Amino acid sequence: MTTETKRNWKPATALVHGGTLRSAFGETSEAMYLTQGFVYDSAEAAEARFKGEAPGFIYSRYANPTVDMFEKRMCELEGAEDARATASGMAAVSAALLCSAKAGDHVVAARALFGSCRWVVETLMPKYGIETTLVDGTDIEAWKQAVRPNTRLFFLESPTNPTLEVIDIAAVAAIANECGAKLVVDNVFATPLQQKPLELGAHIVVYSATKHIDGQGRCLGGIVLSDKKWIDEKLHDFFRHTGPSLSPFNAWTLLKGLETLPLRVRQQTETAARVAGHLACHSSIARVIYPGRNDHPQADIIARQMKGGSTLICFEVKGGKPAAFSFENALDIIRISNNLGDAKSLVTHPATTTHKNLSEEARLELGINPGTVRLSVGLEDADDLIDDIDRALARAA
Numbered sequence: 001m002t003t004e005t006k007r008n009w010k011p012a013t014a015l016v017h018g019g020t021l022r023s024a025f026g027e028t029s030e031a032m033y034l035t036q037g038f039v040y041d042s043a044e045a046a047e048a049r050f051k052g053e054a055p056g057f058i059y060s061r062y063a064n065p066t067v068d069m070f071e072k073r074m075c076e077l078e079g080a081e082d083a084r085a086t087a088s089g090m091a092a093v094s095a096a097l098l099c100s101a102k103a104g105d106h107v108v109a110a111r112a113l114f115g116s117c118r119w120v121v122e123t124l125m126p127k128y129g130i131e132t133t134l135v136d137g138t139d140i141e142a143w144k145q146a147v148r149p150n151t152r153l154f155f156l157e158s159p160t161n162p163t164l165e166v167i168d169i170a171a172v173a174a175i176a177n178e179c180g181a182k183l184v185v186d187n188v189f190a191t192p193l194q195q196k197p198l199e200l201g202a203h204i205v206v207y208s209a210t211k212h213i214d215g216q217g218r219c220l221g222g223i224v225l226s227d228k229k230w231i232d233e234k235l236h237d238f239f240r241h242t243g244p245s246l247s248p249f250n251a252w253t254l255l256k257g258l259e260t261l262p263l264r265v266r267q268q269t270e271t272a273a274r275v276a277g278h279l280a281c282h283s284s285i286a287r288v289i290y291p292g293r294n295d296h297p298q299a300d301i302i303a304r305q306m307k308g309g310s311t312l313i314c315f316e317v318k319g320g321k322p323a324a325f326s327f328e329n330a331l332d333i334i335r336i337s338n339n340l341g342d343a344k345s346l347v348t349h350p351a352t353t354t355h356k357n358l359s360e361e362a363r364l365e366l367g368i369n370p371g372t373v374r375l376s377v378g379l380e381d382a383d384d385l386i387d388d389i390d391r392a393l394a395r396a397a
C-alpha cells in the first residue's frame, strides 16, 4: 500500500489527492474497504498489532483504510495533526464534549447552538454531573464572567444556526487559554474552506460532514479534529469503546464529496451573495442577515476571521408565520427541508422545525421570529432561484 503524503498542497489539490491509500492494484479512485475486520498472517502478528508494535488495522470500529483516507484528507485541509471520523455530526459533537469532561467539571457554551448540540450541553451533560452555562456568544465579557475554577471546556458554533451570528473565535480562545479550558468549535456553517478555527486558536474542531462535505444529500457523517496529544489522551479510548465510527461506505462517499468541495462552496457562496443582495432590496422582506454583507452585525469580525461569505442566508418575511408559510409553500425550485449544504436549495422555517423545542422567549433571544426563514443555497442557476423567490413572495403578499 502506498500513501499520498503532504507536499504543502493548496486546498483544492489536497482535497483530490490527500490521504489516498493506494492498494497493490494501483486503482485511480479511492478503494472502498467494506470490511468489519482484518486477518493476520500469524498469531504473533496479531499479538504485535494488538500491542501496537506493528502497524495495521484491527477492527473497523477502531479504524478502517477508507475511513483513514477521509480522516487524513480532512487533517490536511484543516491543518490538524489527527482526527476521528464519526457516523454523524452529532456523534462528533457528543464525543468531543463527553470524552473531555467528567462529573464536577463546568462547560461554557454559546446559547445559539444547533438544536441537538444545545440538548447535549443543556440537558445531557448535567445528567452526568457536568455543569453548564449558556452565554450570548457575541458578548466576550459574558464568556469571561462565566468562567469558574472548574471550567474545562468552551463550545461554540460560528456562524450560528439559523441567524448567522458570528463569534470572535480568537477572543474566546484567549479566554479559554487563560483558564486552561479547551475551546471546541462547530465549524459546519463556515465549512473548512471559509474559516480555520485551529489557526484562530481553537483546540478542537467538529463537523457534520452530512452538510457541505457530502454536499449532495446522501450520507450522514462527522469528524473531530485536533492535535495528536488531545486525540491520544482524551478521544482515542472513548472513541474505540463507545463506537461512533463512520461506515467505510459513507467515508468513501464523503471522500468523493471532498474532491468537489471547493467548487461547490465557491459557487454556492457566489449565488447566495447574489440572492442575499436581491432579498435585501425586496419590499416583502423585513431584514436579511448574510455574512459577507456590510450590514451584517459582526461585519468587522467576519472580515478578520472568515475567507468568504456563506452558502446560507437568514431573512425575515414581513407578515410573520402566515407570510413565511405562504412563501415556502409557493416556492417551486427551492424545496422545504431542514437540511443544509446540499446541491439542492432548501428552505426552512426554524421556529416550527429545527428550533421548535426552544421556548418562545429563548427563540426571540436568538433572533428567531415567526417570520424568520433560513435558506441554504444550492447549485442551481442564480437567476432561476431569484425568479422562484420573487414569484413566491408575490404570491405570499
Ligand SMILES: *Cc1c(COP(=O)(O)O)cnc(C)c1O
Pocket: 088, 089, 090, 091, 093, 114, 116, 117, 157, 161, 186, 188, 189, 207, 208, 209, 210, 211, 220, 221, 222
Ligand atoms: C447538522 C448539524 C449538526 C449535526 O450533524 P448531523 O450530521 O445531522 O448529526 C451539528 N452542528 C451543526 C451546526 C449542524 O448544522
